[in-house]
Amino acid sequence: MKAETKALHTRIDIDGSDPVVTPIFQASAFQSTSPYFYTRNNNPNIAELEEVVRTLESTNFAIATTTGMSAITLVLSLLKHGETLVINKDIYGCSYKLMQQFTERIGVKLIISDLSIEENIDRLEKVDMVLFETPTNPFLKTIPISYVAEKVKANNKNALVVVDNTWASPLFQHPCEIGADISLHSATKYFSGHSDIMGGVILMDDEKLHQKVKDLRFYYGAILAPQSAWLLRRSLQTFGIRMRAHQKTTLVMRDFLETIPEIEKVYYPKLDEKQLNGYATLLFFDLKKDRVKHYPEFAKNLELFDTGTGMACVTSMIAQPYTGSHASMNSEEKESMGLKDSLIRLSFGLEDVEDLKNDLEKGFESLRKF
Numbered sequence: 001m002k003a004e005t006k007a008l009h010t011r012i013d014i015d016g017s018d019p020v021v022t023p024i025f026q027a028s029a030f031q032s033t034s035p036y037f038y039t040r041n042n043n044p045n046i047a048e049l050e051e052v053v054r055t056l057e058s059t060n061f062a063i064a065t066t067t068g069m070s071a072i073t074l075v076l077s078l079l080k081h082g083e084t085l086v087i088n089k090d091i092y093g094c095s096y097k098l099m100q101q102f103t104e105r106i107g108v109k110l111i112i113s114d115l116s117i118e119e120n121i122d123r124l125e126k127v128d129m130v131l132f133e134t135p136t137n138p139f140l141k142t143i144p145i146s147y148v149a150e151k152v153k154a155n156n157k158n159a160l161v162v163v164d165n166t167w168a169s170p171l172f173q174h175p176c177e178i179g180a181d182i183s184l185h186s187a188t189k190y191f192s193g194h195s196d197i198m199g200g201v202i203l204m205d206d207e208k209l210h211q212k213v214k215d216l217r218f219y220y221g222a223i224l225a226p227q228s229a230w231l232l233r234r235s236l237q238t239f240g241i242r243m244r245a246h247q248k249t250t251l252v253m254r255d256f257l258e259t260i261p262e263i264e265k266v267y268y269p270k271l272d273e274k275q276l277n278g279y280a281t282l283l284f285f286d287l288k289k290d291r292v293k294h295y296p297e298f299a300k301n302l303e304l305f306d307t308g309t310g311m312a313c314v315t316s317m318i319a320q321p322y323t324g325s326h327a328s329m330n331s332e333e334k335e336s337m338g339l340k341d342s343l344i345r346l347s348f349g350l351e352d353v354e355d356l357k358n359d360l361e362k363g364f365e366s367l368r369k370f
Ligand SMILES: Cc1ncc(COP(=O)(O)O)c(C=O)c1O
Pocket: 067, 068, 069, 070, 092, 095, 133, 137, 164, 166, 167, 185, 186, 187, 188, 189, 198, 199, 200, 325
């Protein structure tokens, strides 16, 4: 049976009353006879969500957290004073800031490298954790997961390879099947899909690692609320169908954007049967230098693209990473990443693709007039 079919029918057992949809267990505590004793540890809605996500990404375990950032924080907390963390150069701005501040406080050595280049992976010495997104935010570069795992573990068999799989999604990439120890997600994005829930999920195969991270979630109090878990589970019922629609639109829009004279470059990740076997929703492009200052008017003139940092939603969005997703980084940090204000991000929703094209075409027409 396909993972998606199985995930649709995943339901936790609730004492024989057998509803076709699991209700929300709005309870913080359970009787001592229940397998769920306290919602900070577990709750039926969280358990069901975790079962669905782990099924979709084919891992043994899943751990749901309040946000994507808290998922990253829990994983970083596995590091100890004196250890070494390697991260990739282009990465979500808040993840970068968190890792910079966390490593400084705890006394962990932080190495920032461009892991999309194999020689840089070869150059890594003994490290304790390597954490990266693939495709990366914002340049959609791909990092070879199995190659990183092989190299890093050759120097330290206990090193943890952690992949932020948010942008690939479980439909197109399964990091733990190809060498990663941990895959994590901002569930706020594709899992929610409607810009109305925040959440995170951490996935892994190793039982001991699962217990360690689960304990951390319990002590940090970073578990997702039952209502958010219930909503996320509902959103995941349409995950596959949404993703395939996003994917179809994204391919058409990529070809369309390549014909626009005001665009210098369109970014799209390298697909590969063994790692990233599809892609959807987010595209980046560089506006030509002389048009950049008119971006705010351009964005405002669009009817179908909401502005803001959200993405992977049923409605389309437009954002400028320099002032949005990476605003927490200072200008030198953005420069060293190669991030300029000319870079624009589009997130395609489920609108009719011709309507999206027409809307953008009108926007570009107005940009020509300046
Ligand atoms: C790749 C990636 N990871 C993690 C996060 C953080 O997730 P959240 O906003 O759910 O905390 C984001 C947010 O945009 C992201 O883009």
